[in-house]
Amino acid sequence: MVDAFVARLKDEFSFMRGNLLVLLVSWTFFYFSYALVGPFAPLYIRELGASPFILGLMGSVGSALLCLVRIPGAYIADRYGRRDIIIAMTYGVALSYLLYVLAPDWRFILIGIVIHNLCLIYQPALQAIHADSIPPERRGMGFAASHVIPLIPASISPMIAGFLVEQYNLVEGMRIAYGIVFVCSLAAATTRAFFLKETLKTSERIRLEGLGTAFKESIGAIVEAWRFMPRSLMFLTIVMLISAFQEPMFHLFAALYARDVIGVSSVEWGLTNMALMVAMLVAGLPLGKVIDVIGRRKSIILGFLLLTPSTVFFILCRFFTQLLTIYVVFALGAALRGPAFHALQADLTPRDKRGRVMGVIGTLNILVTIPASTTAGLLYQRNPEAPFALAIILGIAASLIVILLVKEPERREA
Numbered sequence: 196m197v198d199a200f201v202a203r204l205k206d207e208f209s210f211m212r213g214n215l216l217v218l219l220v221s222w223t224f225f226y227f228s229y230a231l232v233g234p235f236a237p238l239y240i241r242e243l244g245a246s247p248f249i250l251g252l253m254g255s256v257g258s259a260l261l262c263l264v265r266i267p268g269a270y271i272a273d274r275y276g277r278r279d280i281i282i283a284m285t286y287g288v289a290l291s292y293l294l295y296v297l298a299p300d301w302r303f304i305l306i307g308i309v310i311h312n313l314c315l316i317y318q319p320a321l322q323a324i325h326a327d328s329i330p331p332e333r334r335g336m337g338f339a340a341s342h343v344i345p346l347i348p349a350s351i352s353p354m355i356a357g358f359l360v361e362q363y364n365l366v367e368g369m370r371i372a373y374g375i376v377f378v379c380s381l382a383a384a385t386t387r388a389f390f391l392k393e394t395l396k397t398s399e400r401i402r403l404e405g406l407g408t409a410f411k412e413s414i415g416a417i418v419e420a421w422r423f424m425p426r427s428l429m430f431l432t433i434v435m436l437i438s439a440f441q442e443p444m445f446h447l448f449a450a451l452y453a454r455d456v457i458g459v460s461s462v463e464w465g466l467t468n469m470a471l472m473v474a475m476l477v478a479g480l481p482l483g484k485v486i487d488v489i490g491r492r493k494s495i496i497l498g499f500l501l502l503t504p505s506t507v508f509f510i511l512c513r514f515f516t517q518l519l520t521i522y523v524v525f526a527l528g529a530a531l532r533g534p535a536f537h538a539l540q541a542d543l544t545p546r547d548k549r550g551r552v553m554g555v556i557g558t559l560n561i562l563v564t565i566p567a568s569t570t571a572g573l574l575y576q577r578n579p580e581a582p583f584a585l586a587i588i589l590g591i592a593a594s595l596i597v598i599l600l601v602k603e604p605e606r607r608e609a
Contacts, residue, residue, distance in 0.1 A: 213328060213392065214324060214325075214327075214328040214391060214392055214394065215325070215328040215329060215337070215341070217386065217387065217390045217391050217392075218321075218324075218325055218328070218341065218387075218391075219340075219341060219344050219345060220383075220386050220390075221285075221383040221384075221386045221387050222341065222345040222383075223344070223345040223347075223348060223349075224379040224380070224382045224383040224386070225345070225379065225380065225383050226345035226346060226348070226349035226352075227345075227348045227349045227352055227379060228352070228372075228375050228376040228378075228379035228380065229349075229352075229376065230349040230350075230352030230353055230356075230468070230472060231352045231353070231355060231356045231359075231372040231375055231376065232295075232356065232369065232372045232373055232376055233353075233468070234353050234356060234357075234450060234464055234465060234467075234468040235356055235360055235365065235368075235369055235372070235450065235461075235464075236369075236450075237250055237447050237448065237450045237451055238365060238450050238451065238454060239365060239366065239369040240253070240301050240304055241451065242365050242366055243298060243299075243300045243301040243304065243366070244300050244301050245301040245304075246572075246576065247448070247451065247572045247575045247576045248569070248572040248573055248576050249301065249572070250447055250448075250572055251443070251447060251568045251569045251570070251571050251572020251573065251575070252568070252569050252572060253301070253304070253305055253308060253568075254443050254446075254447050254564070254568030254569075254571075254572075255564070255565045255566070255567075255568040255569045256305065256308060256309070257308040257309075257311070257312045258312075258443075258561050258562070258564040258565045258567075258568060259565050260308075260309060260312040260313055261312040261315050261318075261561045262558055262561040262562045262565065264312070264313055264315060264316035265315075265316065265318060265319055265557055265558040265561065266558060267316065268280070268315075268316040268317060268318060268319045268320065269319040269553070269555065269557075269558065271316070271319075271320065272319040272320035272323045272395075273323070273395070276320075276393050276395045276396075277320035277321070277323055277324040277327075277393060277394060277395055278320075278324070278391050278392065278393040280316065280317045280320050281317045281320050281321055281324070281387060281391065282384065282387050282388045282391065283317075284314040284315065284316055284317040285314075285317065285380070285383060285384035285387055286381070286384045287310070287313075287314030288311055288314045288315065288380055288384075289377060289380030289381045289383075289384050290310070290377075291307050291310040291311040291314065292307065292311075292373055292376045292377040292380060293307075293377060294306055294307030294310070295307050295373040295376070296370050296373045296374050296377060297370075318557060319553055319557060322553045322557065323394075323395075323553060324391075324394050325341065326537075326541045326544075326553070327394040327395075328394065329541075331541075331542070333487070336480070336483045336484055336486075336487055337483075337538075338483070338533075338534040338537040338538050338541075339479050339480055339482060339483020339484075339486065339530070339534040340479075340480060340483060342475070342479060342530070342533060342534060343475060343476055343479030343480050343483070343530070346472050346475055346476045346479070347476060349472055350469060350472040350473045350476050351469065352469075352472075353464075353465040353466070353467075353468035353469040353471075353472065354462075354465045354466060354469045355465075356368070356372055356465055357461045357462040357463075357464060357465020357466065358462070358465070359371055359372055360461040360465075361460075361461045361462055365461075424543075424552065424555075425543055426602075427543060427600075427601050427602045427603070428540070428543040428544065428552075430596055430597075430600040430601045431536070431539060431540065431543070431597075431601050432555075432556050432559065433596060434495070434536075434593045434596050434597055434601065435536055435540075435556060435560055436559055436560060436563050437589050437590075437592060437593040437596075438532075438536075438589075438593060439560040439561070439563050439564055439567070440563045440564065440567040440589060441567075441586045441589050441590065442564060442567070443564050443567045443568040443571050444567070444571045444582040444583060444585065444586045445583075445586070447568060447571060447572070448571055448572075448575045448579075448582055449509075450464065451575065451579070452509075452575075452579050452580075452583070453467070453518065455579060456513075456579050456580075457512055457513055457514070457515075457518055458513075459515050459518060463515045463518075466519070467515070467518050467519055467522050468522070470519050470522055470523055470526075471522045471523070471525060471526045472526070474522075474523045474526035474527060474530075475526040475529065475530045478526065478527055478530050479530045479534075482494075482527070482530045482531050482534075483530075483534055485531070486531065486534055486535045486538060487538075490603055491535045491536075491538050491539035491542065491603060492535075492539065492597065492601055492602070492603050494531045494532070494534075494535035495531070495532055495535045495536060495539070495597050495601070496594060496597050496598060497528075497531055498528045498529070498531035498532025498533075498535065499528070499532065499590055499593060499594040499597070500528075500594070501524055501525075501527050501528030501531070502524075502525060502528035502529070502532065502590060503587055503590035503591060503594065505521050505524040505525055505528065506583055506586055506587050506590065507587060508521050509521050509583060510580050510583050510584065539601075539603065540553070540556065542603070570582075570585075571585075
């Protein structure tokens with residue numbers, strides 16, 4: 196019985212090797228360290244002098260830069276290959292965190308955001324090499340595993356962060372946490388440098404003098420890539436854009452709402468985010484299997500059915516135990532919707548056009564967060580409940596589009 200279970204487990208995860216394993220190891224470093232700072236970053240930046248509006252504006256600046264660099268990034272991924280740009284820019288991301296450690300006020304954080312997002316030019320290449328490394332019939336499980344496995348060590352990070360903030364105060368505790376992010380980011384970059392293999396065979400190498408031309412050519416390539424999209428992928432992209440517009444409302448302002456309105460302590464907020472990660476860790480892989488069994492479209496719908504009503508309860512929440520329960524439901528919804536989005540996107544996109552198509556979708560997703568972050572900041576400054584009320588309306592609209600207009604392909608792309 197035990198031998199049969201072990202054999203089944205080995206078979207289920209037999210695809211996790213090579214580049215996919217390298218990415219999982221590097222993401223483990225990133226997840227652990229990002230989970231330290233993520234829950235408290237908006238509070239840290241506000242403590243350094245930023246208002247909710249400035250906080251939203253900083254998010255918009257970061258999104259605008261990321262959107263800008265993804266245009267040549269998508270082109271580079273399909274012309275020059277994935278590996279070299281991933282490695283070089285991962286080191287750049289690591290170095291940007293030194294500014295977060297040393298920042299005397301929010302302006303230094305803004306400089307760090309600028310450097311960090313410019314270095315994320317490698318994102319289309321990373322998305323493409325990730326999709327290249329997962330067999331088509333295992334994409335639901337593959338994307339879920341990629342999200343869940345790095346959460347294993349990261350699940351304790353929010354509690355550690357809560358302790359650091361409680362022990363050393365918000366600013367000093369976060370400086371220590373960002374120092375850990377810097378070290379872990381260097382470790383992730385080095386792992387990729389030693390073990391990541393190229394998946395796109397090309398004799399060309401990235402030349403700095405050619406990036407200006409590449410930028411111009413990539414505009415045309417993005418327009419061309421949009422034409423490749425089947426009808427369902429276009430509507431799926433619209434749904435992903437709506438979801439992307441919602442993201443800054445939670446990423447930037449849930450922490451402020453939890454402290455300002457619900458009134459939780461640093462340790463309680465750390466525990467809440469720890470519960471979110473543990474729930475995603477426990478449910479993520481089984482739900483990844485569910486995505487492969489019931490289909491991507493049904494999984495996305497079910498994800499929205501968990502996320503949207505829970506946002507209503509988040510607005511009404513006034514106690515720590517209520518918040519804890521809501522975040523567990525958030526985790527289940529995200530563990531279904533996110534991997535299903537990525538799996539269906541890969542199913543609908545030919546391999547040789549995947550870098551450009553994913554670049555288009557990723558760029559558009561980031562583009563909508565530019566006004567979303569600033570809008571959320573303005574709304575929060577007027578009424579802390581307003582950004583989340585808007586998120587509920589958007590969630591309902593996105594659910595209806597999936598139900599009525601998104602279809603799964605008869606044959607999944609390799």
